[in-house]
Amino acid sequence: MSRLFLGNNGHKEAVQLAKLDQTRMPLFKALVDYVKEEVMPFHTPGHKQGKGAPAGFFDFIGLNALAVDLTEITELDDLHEPRGVIKEAQELAADLYGADRSFFLINGTTGGIYAMILTVCGPGDKIIVPRNAHRSVVGGIILSGGVPVFVEPVIDEELGIVMGVTYDAVEQALRSHPDAQAVLLLNPTYYGVATNIKEIVELVHQYDIPVLVDEAHGPHLHFCDALPMSALAAGADMCAQSTHKILGAMSQCSLLHVRAGRINIQRLKAMLRLVQTTSPNYLLLASLDAARAQMAAEGPRLIQKTVALARTIRKQINEIPGLVCFGEEKLNRPGMYSMDPTKVTVTVKGIGLSGSEVEYLLRHKYKIQVELADLYNVLFIISLGDGLREARTLVGA
Ligand SMILES: Cc1ncc(COP(=O)(O)O)c(C=O)c1O
Structure with missing residues (x-):
């Protein structure tokens, strides 16, 4: 069951x-x-x-x-x-x-x-x-x-x-x-x-x-x-x-x-x-x-702001042909009851590159460092240290 x-x-x-x-x-x-x-x-x-x-x-x-x-x-x-x-x-x-x-x-x-x-x-x-x-x-x-x-x-x-x-x-x-x-x-x-x-x-x-x-x-x-x-x-x-x-x-x-x-x-x-x-x-x-x-002083505000920023980034990445950023559409399936949108996983297989290749390109062409890369995906962590500038740079790359 x-x-x-x-x-x-x-x-x-x-x-x-x-x-x-x-x-x-x-x-x-x-x-x-x-x-x-x-x-x-x-x-x-x-x-x-x-x-x-x-x-x-x-x-x-x-x-x-x-x-x-x-x-x-x-x-x-x-x-x-x-x-x-x-x-x-x-x-x-x-x-x-x-x-x-x-x-x-x-x-x-x-x-x-x-x-x-x-x-x-x-x-x-x-x-x-x-x-x-x-x-x-x-x-x-x-x-x-x-x-x-x-x-x-x-x-x-x-x-x-x-x-x-x-x-x-x-x-x-x-x-x-x-x-x-x-x-x-x-x-x-x-x-x-x-x-x-x-x-x-x-x-x-x-x-x-x-x-x-x-x-x-x-x-x-x-x-x-x-x-x-x-x-x-x-x-x-x-x-x-x-x-x-x-x-x-x-x-x-x-x-x-x-x-x-x-x-x-x-x-x-x-x-x-x-x-x-x-x-x-x-x-x-x-x-x-x-x-x-x-x-204690600002947690709810900072985290809410981070979630909103991550959601904007996800939406914009999903508009780029070949890239998929999985999200709440995957919910309510076994093993996926809820999710944290601030972990932005981008599936890159649609552009014919591996996650590691994208990691390399981002690092050396755009000076962006991902959190991790695997065969199909790269993961970006959006935190309270990020703002609109970071979001624009990431989506722009
Ligand atoms: C799922 C998970 N558990 C535990 C750890 C260990 O955490 P820490 O680096 O704080 O020792 C990590 C670190 O990446 C992790 O990803």
């Missing part, structure tokens, strides 16, 4: 639901205060706020970035046992996203996925995962000694793209493997395709096991009704989101959100300690704090 539902996806006014003072950036402020105090650093990192940095590097990167490259001194807290500004910053993130706990990740969603899997899966334990899972899922399973039970996602032969897993496929896996310890879902895929996550989460919970979600491409879902439902809104137990991929944080910065109940938080914290450095980069951590505050 195929179960497909469209309609109200359950979003709430995310920002209005936050209870804490979301204008605060405790971690970022602590860094700035430390720099302003002109403390003499007899601590790591060895470049001592840029003074010992290689000259050419210093000139390009700039004083401020190196001045806040600090270490875990008392007022800057401890990522692995936070009691001060990192604790506060994480609480603000949890408050904004409606999570019971949120954790800052500085080894990307990769680190979050490792920690999530290691938390629920030990040697010999089964975990149900999509066959198109990211390599970090495979890595997490290897590290845990767990046993993957793969669920085949739907494949769109025409586009040559892997879509989501269906409710039926997950149900079949659960029936065949009632001893599975968890299910991991992808929400949405790299190409922005989302399955009916809410219904699948409810199904998995009937087996009283947790749902982990690789939400690397979904840190913005929470802020806009036009986007697929977020993992937390769907009732998932844990999710890891690449804040750096889609929102304003720096590369490597992700968030791990937890819904209390099925997750052993102490074990999760121990696993995060296992997979993350003891020398977290404070510039990265502060960028997570600032990205959260930015979304």
